Amino acid sequence: MELNEGQRKAAEFAGGHALVLAGAGTGKTSTIVARVAHLVQSGADARRLLLLTFTRRAAREMKYRLKSQIGAAADAIAAGTFHNFCLSYLRRWPDLFQCPELTIIDRDDQLQLMKLARATTIGTDAAFPKPADLVNYSSYARNTNRGIKTYLVEFTDLDPDTVAQVQAVLNNYTDRKRECRYLDYDDILHFFARRLHGDAVVRQKLQSRYDHLLVDEMQDTNPLQWLILDGLRDPAKLFCVGDDAQSIYAFRGADFQNVHSFAERVPDSTTLKLNENYRSTQEILDLSNWLLNQSPLKYDKELRSARGPGIKPVLLEVDDDLEEADWVATDLMDRHNGNTPWRDHMILTRTAYASRSVEAALIENDIPYRFVGGTTLLASAHVKDLLSMLRVIDNVTDQLAWMRFLMLWPRIGEKTAAKAIDGILQLTNIADAVKLLRKRLADKQEMIAAIESVIETWQKPREAIETASKVLGKILEKRYDDWDRRLKDFALLQRLASKHESVRSFIETYTLDPITESEAQRQDADDLVTLITVHSAKGTEAPVCYLIGVAPGNYPHARSIGDDAQEEEERRVLYVAMTRAKDELIMTGTMRSHGAFVPHQNRRWTSSGSSQPYFLSNLPDHLVTTDTQMLSDDFDDEIISFRDR
DNA sequence: AAGAACTCTGTTTTT
């Protein structure tokens, strides 16, 4: 691929800090890759480059591209997410970071732990914020680098008493994490940033390790992440790329001030622009441009296709999600029969939930696919059951895992488990815990033998899982009526684990980068249709993109309605979705929003008589093809005589 | 105190 003038300038930029601000498909990612290649080829030490991406998937993709450009030197480059990067240092220097914590907990665990914290602090009070709200407060406050009190007072309408109580619950949550030696996602960044800014020794050590910090998807970084970049730079130079029109993670604290205010925050910096879109045909960009121009905000973006004209986007009205699923599956098969590989197709969905009919249709028609962004393997109940046994061996103070593990066994319930755990939390190793259990739960020899057998195979992750699934098989089989299906996941886990050196690294990898069952199953397959949430699809592309659920209630999503900033973010979500398509964009959905879930408090349009907001409600005809004939006729319709056809 | 049987609630996006 030949870089254009702007791209080449950016890739070879030799000044200080730089921000590349450019629209979708203009080659921002290609430019970062080209810059890394350029730096290495002009003699930079690959180990002193740091490439920060939004997902591990993006990091893998970039490394792959780099490898083809600069070969083995690519292996030396650190590329990963902020979370990967920070965690690697917390682990490398636990003393410097004052961070002895062991287990990374996912959102489910956070909710579970918060539930305990809420119960001990305030008991049962239905009017008090729910565990999910509390987790969100805590997370949002930290990601936007605000004190929790400030956040609660300024950004929620809780009364002062409740604010004080929420603080008390959150303190209890923090204490519990320390006691169990847990790190939640936010802790990883927070611990790192705190020492980076609070300890000059740590700061100097880190600053001296890098010459270049390259950041992709800058528009979706949050203030906490900015703090990390700001602490790491100088002498290292920042090279950040982003597009404010693609900022879709405000819900997790992303702030596109990180791109808008870049020039003020980094006084000696240069802002570069890229203008030409190399991904899509002009028709796809016309529609995308129109969508942005409808906004009250001025994004000042007008994408121009370097490829020129092509096929007009299609907007297809369907009766319901079943018809939609059916149509997509049929169209996919037609195209596949016409010799287009599966991998050329991507199905984008606003929510994982809204794609279940499509997923069912893919399965039914034996269309190979991977689902990126759905329910993940490690989140399913039986997998958590199995992992709970591994987790307690790895971290004897892992209260949530103990609770889950102990309660698997007959005649052990909440009370019995809690009592045993009280004793265990004082211990420091699994051997002592086994001793304690042997004494306290003398009639549970089978359970104790189970733990011991897994300890024996501990050094080999694959075997540890094999053993665990054997010793738990009998009790799990009784627990789940679809056991046969679930058992297959254990074989899958073994396969995944065999690529890891330790059980901890195995669990941690998939906690930080969760994958769905379909992804795990087809990890090595390369000809697959991709079913993906729009959020996960940011940064990716495909020749043919199906955008399903294009309907009121989805764009903007019903839950966002009533909050202008959130509604506007929904427009960007749709924009991101449209701009993934290279050659063809096919949108399907129902205009009648029957069956769409609409939370009651958001239904302002029903009472006021105005209609539900919808981004495509006044779409000019010429931008899309709306071909109702593309649908097979409906069984319920009147039969039209062939003489009239 | 455990487990079964019941009722109720809440249904975005992710590292």
Place this chain on the structure above:
DNA sequence: CAGAGTTCTT
């Protein structure tokens, strides 16, 4: 409509 919470039975 499923998963969590609550009440009832053993």
